[in-house]
Amino acid sequence: MILVVAEHANGKLAKSTLELLTAARSLNRAGDVTALILGSDILAIAAEAARFADQVLVAQTPALAQYDPELWTAAIVQIAREGEAHTILIGASRSGREYSPRVAIRLDAPLLEDIISLHDEAGSLHAQRYTYLARVTESISAKAPIIVATIKPGAFAPAASLPSPSEQWDVDLNLPTARLKVTGKTTESTDRVSLTEADIVVSGGRGAGTAEAFTALIEPLADRLGAAIGATRAVVDAGWRPYAEQVGQTGKTVQPSVYIAIGISGAVQHLSGMNKSKLIVAINRDAEAPIFKITDYGIVGDVQQLVPAILAELKK
Numbered sequence: 001m002i003l004v005v006a007e008h009a010n011g012k013l014a015k016s017t018l019e020l021l022t023a024a025r026s027l028n029r030a031g032d033v034t035a036l037i038l039g040s041d042i043l044a045i046a047a048e049a050a051r052f053a054d055q056v057l058v059a060q061t062p063a064l065a066q067y068d069p070e071l072w073t074a075a076i077v078q079i080a081r082e083g084e085a086h087t088i089l090i091g092a093s094r095s096g097r098e099y100s101p102r103v104a105i106r107l108d109a110p111l112l113e114d115i116i117s118l119h120d121e122a123g124s125l126h127a128q129r130y131t132y133l134a135r136v137t138e139s140i141s142a143k144a145p146i147i148v149a150t151i152k153p154g155a156f157a158p159a160a161s162l163p164s165p166s167e168q169w170d171v172d173l174n175l176p177t178a179r180l181k182v183t184g185k186t187t188e189s190t191d192r193v194s195l196t197e198a199d200i201v202v203s204g205g206r207g208a209g210t211a212e213a214f215t216a217l218i219e220p221l222a223d224r225l226g227a228a229i230g231a232t233r234a235v236v237d238a239g240w241r242p243y244a245e246q247v248g249q250t251g252k253t254v255q256p257s258v259y260i261a262i263g264i265s266g267a268v269q270h271l272s273g274m275n276k277s278k279l280i281v282a283i284n285r286d287a288e289a290p291i292f293k294i295t296d297y298g299i300v301g302d303v304q305q306l307v308p309a310i311l312a313e314l315k316k
């Protein structure tokens with residue numbers, strides 16, 4: 001069994017889960033691709049997962065209402081053992097990075113971390129990941145009865161749905177008593193779609209000019225298109241935008257339907273985080289800018305004039 005630990009938020013399956021399912025389905029390994037849903041009040045999420053995985057295991061208990069690395073580890077280890085999983089795929093999210101080493105240790109399994117590609121060969125699992133501040137792409141492989149891998153968000157396309165929903169199974173867990181208590185939660189109030197989930201990303205670079213100009217140009221366009229905002233490292237380093245918005249080798253990897261690059265030169269470190277986008281549009285005043293080598297539509301001109309003009313057209 002290939003066990004995919006589903007990520008979900010606000011009652012919905014995260015896009016990263018569909019990416020994990022693509023990675024799982026691409027493997028030439030025996031057994032079903034099984035999605036594991038952990039949490040409380042997760043039946044709708046399980047039903048959604050059944051449209052994409054060969055089977056769904058539903059571990060629903062109030063004890064899992066809040067994420068807790070110890071409980072997540074215990075649950076995954078129990079299910080992996082009972083289901084004789086040979087491969088466990090986990091999202092390289094903040095929580096996934098936290099509990100995946102614990103799962104690997106308990107199962108005495110090798111851990112392939114933060115991987116961007118994955119394939120089977122002669123019984124070994126081969127993967128690639130960035131290393132040395134993303135200057136180097138490293139190839140790694142593991143051969144063991146059970147292997148744990150975490151997958152970098154955005155590295156795989158989301159899985160397509162199956163012709164008919166698969167079966168869902170309830171599982172009983174023997175969980176330890178929680179030692180961690182969540183005493184409060186504050187959420188940054190934003191209506192904006194998250195960068196890694198977004199269907200459209202409007203990204204800005206140093207060509208926007210200043211922090212204020214970035215806000216004035218990029219935000220209204222993103223709002224109009226219902227898009228997430230991305231930024232280059234130059235912009236983040238300058239303090240114009242938060243690191244959470246950085247796209248690239250040392251930021252997020254995105255794969256939206258449309259990526260609009262505004263005032264971005266197209267450095268290789270930026271391209272590696274967005275070059276799998278389905279349609280790429282760029283605006284840059286330099287016709288020789290490297291970004292134009294990968295664009296579907298390129299507009300040569302000044303962003304200060306073009307972006308307001310595009311926005312005016314969209315408003316019509």
Ligand SMILES: Cc1cc2nc3c(=O)[nH]c(=O)nc-3n(C[C@H](O)[C@H](O)[C@H](O)COP(=O)(O)OP(=O)(O)OC[C@H]3O[C@@H](n4cnc5c(N)ncnc54)[C@H](O)[C@@H]3O)c2cc1C
Pocket residue numbers: 133134135204205206207208209231232233234235246247248249250251252262263264265266267268269270273283284285286289301302303304
């Ligand atoms: C180890 C390492 C990791 C890195 N990781 C990342 C990463 O994760 N993400 C990332 O983005 N970068 C990363 N970088 C940095 C990367 O190399 C580039 O420096 C960066 O992407 C450049 O950002 P930029 O395109 O905004 O700026 P610039 O390269 O300065 O490009 C600005 C562009 O705007 C255009 N422009 C200027 N004014 C206008 C105007 N008025 N109208 C239209 N166009 C205009 C210019 O022609 C130019 O092409 C990394 C670098 C290293 C060494």
